[in-house]
Amino acid sequence: MNNFGESLFIECCQHQMTIKNSQHQNVDRKLSNMTDGENIVFENELKDNAWDSFHNWLYCVCVVTFDLELGQALESVFPRHVPLSKQEISNICYLAFPDSNSGCMGDTTFIIRLQNSQGKKNLRPEHNIYNSKCPTALQVDGAYYWGYVYFRQVKDITLPRGYFQKVNNIPSLLFEFSVALLYCHYFHSITYLVKYVVMSPPEYFDNGEVSLEAVCYNIERWPPPTPGVTLNLPLLGSVFQTYIPLSSNYTANSTLALLSEEGDNKIQTHVEDLNLFEILQPVLSHIHLLWELVIVSEPIVVMASSPTHCSSMVLALTRLISPLQYCGDYRPYFTIHDSEFKQFTSKVQGPPPVILGVTNPFFAKTLHHWPHTIRLSDDLGQTQKYKLKKTAPTKMIDSSSGVFTAYKPFLQKDKNIIKKLLTGVNSKRPFEVQSALLRRHLLELTQSFMIPLERYIASLMPLQKSISPFKAAPTPLPFNPDNLFATLETAGPQLTLNNTGIKGDWDLKDWVQGRPEVEVVDMVLKIKNKITRCNEHDIPVNETTKEQLTHRLNDIVTSLPDDLKNILQIS
Template identity: 60%
Template sequence: MSNKNKKEIGDNNLEKRWDRFSNWIHCICVITFDLELGQALEGIYPKHAYLTKQEISNICYLAFPDSNSGCMGDTNFVIRLPKSPGKSELKREHVVYNSNCPPAFQINPKYYWGYVYFRQVKDISLPRGYFQKSVVILSKLPFNNLFSKIVSVIAPKYFENGEPILEAVLCNIDLWSDPLPGSTVSLPLLGTVIQTSIPHQKYSHSRSITSKEETDKLDYHIHMAAEDLNLFEALQPVLSHIHLLWELVLTSEPLVILASSPIYCSTMVLALIRMIQPLKYCADYRPYFTIHDGEFKQFASKTQNPPPVILGVTNPFFAKSLYHWPHSIKLGEHTGESYKYKLKKSPNPKMLDNTPGLYTAYKPFLQKDKSVIKKLLLGVSSKRPCEVQSALLKRHLLELTQSFIIPLERYIASLMPLKRDISPFKAAPLPLPFNPDDFFATLESTGPQLTSGIKGDWVGLYKKFFRSPNFNGWFNMRYTELALKLQALQLQALSDANLKLWVQGKPEVEVVDMVLKIKSKLEKCKEHDIPINSTIKRRLRERMQDIINALPEDLKNILSMS
């Protein structure tokens, strides 16, 4: 056996060895500062984990706060980076996860999430006089709360004890249960157990899949949500402008967040994309972005309009290179009085560089709900708990988004053909096409005014939304669901049909074609998750056998074997 074949077998065995680990995490990277190379990859765990040169370069630059930010001590923040072309396949476990989790928490196969723990402290024994190193967890899963906690458990112990800590972490994680939506899992990690709930699209309660005996052996528990964000705390600097920002996010407008630290800009970006839940934000977003990124030139280009993306940045150079962007938020150093941030229409880069505020000339389609803002501001003065403030803000934004999206959901449901138009002997019909004029005609009786007291140009907002990636993402998902439902109804009709009667007088070639079609449809049920139950599948196999029995013995044997 050649050395190459031995290596391939070895790599396959390693991947199989860490298969359960990879359900949660792609790899753990250690990034250090090299006097000659700058930020460099010191180690990757497991050792066989593969990253392209471009991915490694991006991680290295994103793993350290910008030199201008002066972050001393420990800094914990979130990054998101594109995968290299050709690396967008999903594992079976991740396909199952995506089909059951809320749309906003689905895995995007084109991106990695990175959870960074950076330490910078004075150390006179080192050539530069500073210890500078980051531990980065790279995952496909958007569990920002959970993985930020995990990396904060791992990194300090690694800085103190070195590589054996990461080897122990790999073994711990490789014992974890799969991240199944709707479950509550207990995750042993370095003598601790973190208990977390995986969100499900249809219900909020969870079932535990870890035994009490397993958790009793561990020192102590940490209970937390896999993905959670204190929305009020993050959005407090721009609280007076949440309705304007909701429109910008809803319609995928370009937006840049300038802050002094990756902690602040990444938190703000994540809060913004969560403003439109349960709608999934489908445009690009980077919680932390640097000038070293290969896409910097595209984003800074003044010869074309900025793309639909939300960027979080810390380098003051961005204030000048992106001053032509239509919308910017400049965050201050402190947040004590930040809810008084003003709306500024001047794109003057000098002002943007120095003065906190929201910079935009955007004219909202809808009026503010001043009562909600007043209630939240009173909560600040009365020192209402931040968690309560966040719950109030989340509920208001959820109701606003639902008021906007429910009329669209009702309209798209009307695009289903009538059940009588579905024939067991013909291909499933397609949903009717989306017609904006037909949708607008429904608004008088089913529009957002039924559930929201906010006044304004809702039609104008819908028209802008229809031109955005968020609409395309929502529509494609809903249209696919309708198409799969129609296929399921066609298969149900076929399972109910009397094929013994149908086969009489039919040419052999037509009967064989029907057998092959039923086999193909059963295969598609596995591949495309067509929503039919086991009873319908069993009956389809029975119908297939009915028509196979009507064929001559030679054909019957061939079809039974295939």
């Protein structure tokens, strides 16, 4: 840090501590004039409201260290009053450290996502207002915390195990160290804050916990996240400027144009600046297959040697169907110590609809029954290495990079867009332009899929002239799948599907080939459940559709052994 930056940082800390001491004096003065019962009520209100503005953005900042005797341990939390359950603390401690044998030396940053103990009740009024205005993909999900992790591991032969983590009176037994920011929104721009606070300049390593306290007090003074407004967020002498788009005019690459020019202490950030092309370049030739897997919520595991790589790939996969929000579960970085490890690795009911990013080689064995695997190499720039490998899910996946799946896609590749992007690589076209081209193609692909459904649903809605405050609310027309399918030829924009020549079919006999029995049985049970619901709940599905479902059910059952047929009691 230069002299100006250091003096500015110290001045900021002193100013914040002055405010803090003044607040404490006012509180002490008020408490002295209260009864014991009034004191308890006031202290509880003070605890709840003291960090209201801070919690609009972040939940807390955690410092996690490694002790040779205790293992991962939560050293400190800012603000200090924030409650964390034992399970949350355990998950945070393990997620804050690379779970692999790669030895991530130096500085490593990655994204995590974990369940919180309070669920959707954790949403604040400000978050509800924010959700009503922002794009769907940027909404707050109260059931999860986002986390941005900064991990440092540095060699030092003078210490017992040869590693140095941080200064500031830390015992020599500590050799690994992480700072994790937990927040409710996924704003990629928050990663800039961590890099600025911890990495460039290395505030935390130079100044210790006082720097994190100063950061928390700065964030406490930020305005709430408001879509449609340019936000200036002061932090340690600099100003982070960002713009959260409104849902009505959201485009992934247009919001920076709304910000003012950069100044000496002004840093422009983007709420969604994933370098989509750079991340997806290794699997570019399979982008249409991956889009199809994501939009139907197929379980996918991403294996890499670094949490940085696997977490980036998982996030990029969830953005393939933008502007739709990916509604399945996804964990950009997942470890064997996670509280949901047994649930995700169970072979009894098959893999759930989730995208996992992992680094521990043990997952190659534990998740060998998962139908789709992306294994990333250390050299992510080698696109041609990532071949599609048609392997049975029950077999062990080899150590080479590639996309492993037995899935037969319905969508053909658009060779023109792939050729255009690969030509851009050879001509050294900027990644920002490549990402814009890829985003546009994926957007058109998603629109081609969704617009026919939207138009059909709109045709079921009552006309405006039928709606009156003096009449009962009109009932929409029933949804009929056959009617929807009949409109597909003419209802859609066909933005990217003109040359695919692919149509959906009812042929499940091919689907069964090579599938493990647990997946086949799961499909049988799902179809039986659909037929039962149609009969018992009087769902408006015509008899022809029910007969087709029954015939396809019998087709699947013929592939099962006789003992399973008897157990399932299929006639």
